Structures are given as C-alpha cells and as structure tokens.
Amino acid sequence: MKKPNYHHHRYANFIADMQGVPVHIVGAVMLLTAHAWMRWNPEQHPFPFLSNDDELLRKLCDYPRNWHRMRDAVLAKFAREDDKWFYPPHREDALRLAGHYERKDAKQKNRTEKAVTKEEQAAAKQKAQEQREEAEQKAIKTLNGKTSEPELDTQRPWDEAPSPEPGKLVRGLQGFRVIGAPGLDKLLKHPTKLKEAAECLMWDVSDTGAKKTTVKVFRNGRGFALKMPNGQTITADG
Numbered sequence: 001m002k003k004p005n006y007h008h009h010r011y012a013n014f015i016a017d018m019q020g021v022p023v024h025i026v027g028a029v030m031l032l033t034a035h036a037w038m039r040w041n042p043e044q045h046p047f048p049f050l051s052n053d054d055e056l057l058r059k060l061c062d063y064p065r066n067w068h069r070m071r072d073a074v075l076a077k078f079a080r081e082d083d084k085w086f087y088p089p090h091r092e093d094a095l096r097l098a099g100h101y102e103r104k105d106a107k108q109k110n111r112t113e114k115a116v117t118k119e120e121q122a123a124a125k126q127k128a129q130e131q132r133e134e135a136e137q138k139a140i141k142t143l144n145g146k147t148s149e150p151e152l153d154t155q156r157p158w159d160e161a162p163s164p165e166p167g168k169l170v171r172g173l174q175g176f177r178v179i180g181a182p183g184l185d186k187l188l189k190h191p192t193k194l195k196e197a198a199e200c201l202m203w204d205v206s207d208t209g210a211k212k213t214t215v216k217v218f219r220n221g222r223g224f225a226l227k228m229p230n231g232q233t234i235t236a237d238g
Contacts, residue, residue: 003042003097010089017077028061028074033087035060040094047094049084057085155193161203161210172203173226174217188236189223202226 018026032050040048050057058067061074078085155175156162162172171178174194178184187193197217204211216227226234 003037003040013089021073021077024064025070025073028064028070029077029087031061032057032074032078032085033090036085036087036090040090042094042098046098047086047091049081049086049090050078052080052083052085158200161212162205164205164207164210166207168206170203170205172201172205173215174200184234185236188220188225188234191222194224196224 018029021029033048036048036050039050050060054071057071057075058064061067064070075085077087079088080086156172156177158175160172160175162170162177164170165179168179171184173184173187174197176187176193178187194217196219199214199216201212202215204213214229217224218227219225220235223236225236228234
C-alpha cells in the first residue's frame, strides 16, 4: 500500500474537536499529526503513530518552553495503545486507504483474469478451428481415397491375376497391381519393388477379360524396364 504524501483533514470534524481549545494547543496537535503521517510506513504498521517519548514529542512541537504545561492538553486529542500515541482520525483514514488499495488490487486482478480468460478463449477457438480444418482435410483425403484406387497394392503371388476395376485397365506385374499407364510408370520408376527376371507374367485385366503376357524385367537406370515378346521395350514415361 502506498500512502499519499499528505493527510486530508476532515476540517468540519477537526474544527468541532478543537472548539474552545487554545490556539497554541491546536497548533501543537496539527504539528504532531503532520509528523505522525509523514513518518508512517504502511508496510510496518497499519496506521500512523508517535512513540511515547516526551522529549521527541516536545521536539516535534518545535521545543515549546511550556511543554510541561501544555503536554496533557495536547495528548488529550490523541489515543494511546501499546506505548504508542496516535490521532484517532488517522486510524480511520489508514483503514479507509487500505480498503481503497484492496479494492483497486481486486479490480486489477479481475481485469487480469478477464484478459487471461480472453486469451485462453482465443487460443481455444484457434485450436478448435485448426482441429476442424484437420478433420476436413482428413475427410477429403478419405473421400479421395474411396474414389480412386491406390496405384500400388500389396504384393500378391506372381502368377495371380489382379482384381478388375470397372472401366479401367488393370495390370499385374510380379504380384503388384497398378491401374493404367500412370500406375505402371510409377511401378517401373520404383528402385526396389521389382526384381530383375528373365521371364515373368504381366497381366492385363479389363472389362473384356484377363490377358497374360510373358515379359522380361531388367534394370534401367534407377528403375526398371520391360521387354515384350515382340522385342518392344517399355520404360517409365516411355
């Protein structure tokens, strides 16, 4: 808690309290209240006070010669607690000031919590949006996967014909099933799937039936090529 560098007198109350009090007593009371407020450290004590030290009190009143006569009248406006003198309105003002800072801190904390909540909500919204987009992408990929067969199936026995695809030419080579020329090109480009063979069967399956041809498979750069019975060579993209 930070105290203001002044004490705001409630003058109506102060004047009423000082009614009929000699002016030198009023002045001494004002000096002591000012010093008490100025010396107050809110971190060490909840309200301003002055030590019960007669010489200190006389000093703070600017060393009046008749302090011993005016002392009781001056201190009558103060209260004593735990060997400390304090001005009762100071305690009320200190409590009011502490309450002000508590409310201020509570408002600041509330604003901070609201700001954090808004950030969390924004982050959650962003995450939800990303999850929706990811789900949409997966759905699109799944849909695409259902509408077009993969170009390379799991390898089957070499002499087994591949399953047909309505309206498309399906080829089978060394147990791999591919669709159309693009699928065959991809298989031939693969550096490890095929094996060099003097002879093996290549299946052509269409709506009209299945046809098998004896071909030779050999290395061609990083991939492979086929040699047909009529001597024609089939390469990737060829």
